[in-house]
Amino acid sequence: KHDLLNPVFRMKYFLYRLNIYYDKKDRRMVTMLNDSVTYYNNMYADANQKVPVLYTHFRACKINGDKAQAIIYMDSVIRIKKQEADNASLAEMYREKAELQKQDGHYREACLSYASSAQANDSAQTATSIRQLNRLTKQMRLDELKMQTVRSEMTAWIVGTAALLTII
Numbered sequence: 001k002h003d004l005l006n007p008v009f010r011m012k013y014f015l016y017r018l019n020i021y022y023d024k025k026d027r028r029m030v031t032m033l034n035d036s037v038t039y040y041n042n043m044y045a046d047a048n049q050k051v052p053v054l055y056t057h058f059r060a061c062k063i064n065g066d067k068a069q070a071i072i073y074m075d076s077v078i079r080i081k082k083q084e085a086d087n088a089s090l091a092e093m094y095r096e097k098a099e100l101q102k103q104d105g106h107y108r109e110a111c112l113s114y115a116s117s118a119q120a121n122d123s124a125q126t127a128t129s130i131r132q133l134n135r136l137t138k139q140m141r142l143d144e145l146k147m148q149t150v151r152s153e154m155t156a157w158i159v160g161t162a163a164l165l166t167i168i
Contacts, residue, residue, distance in 0.1 A: 011040050011049050015056055022059050034060035051080055058096075067104045071097060091120035 014037045021029040034056060041053045054077045061070035074097045081090040098113035 007040065007043070008049070011037065011053075014040065015049075015052050018056055018060075022063060025063065027063055030060050030063050051077055054080070062100060067100055070100055074100070087120045087123040091117045094120060 014033055018030060018033040018037060021033060037053055037056050041049060054073050058070050058073035058077065061067070061073060074093060078090065078093050078097070081093055094113045094117035098110045098117060101107075101110035101113055
């Protein structure tokens with residue numbers, strides 16, 4: 001009962017329900033819940049929910065056949081994802097936009113969207129590879145430092161043992 005008073009939880013709840021009805025292709029419920037999402041977003045205006053709300057509007061327009069408005073919403077989501085430099089999500093968004101453009105018969109725009117999707121996917125993979133390379137390089141340096149410490153300890157033991165044997 002307390003969670004229903006939390007506007008962020010309420011918004012996530014509506015988005016979750018809307019996605020379930022979207023997967024079921026229930027156009028009436030998708031439209032109704034999309035209106036609720038819009039109402040709560042206007043009421044609470046949570047900046048963190050901007051992308052999910054726009055994506056929800058995209059999906060609602062898509063299921064209702066309003067492809068021109070759906071593309072406008074997707075362009076807004078793409079603009080935000082570009083600012084965030086979220087290339088992995090950006091690739092998926094471009095792919096969805098391309099599918100919609102292809103269905104609508106805009107093949108030239110669909111090709112451009114597919115190309116942008118491939119470019120964003122490559123950028124995401126490059127960024128991931130660079131992160132992995134940096135992590136492995138850092139780990140290698142730490143391993144080298146550990147090995148130097150072990151070598152210096154071993155040298156100290158050998159010198160200490162040799163000195164002790166010399167004294168004896």
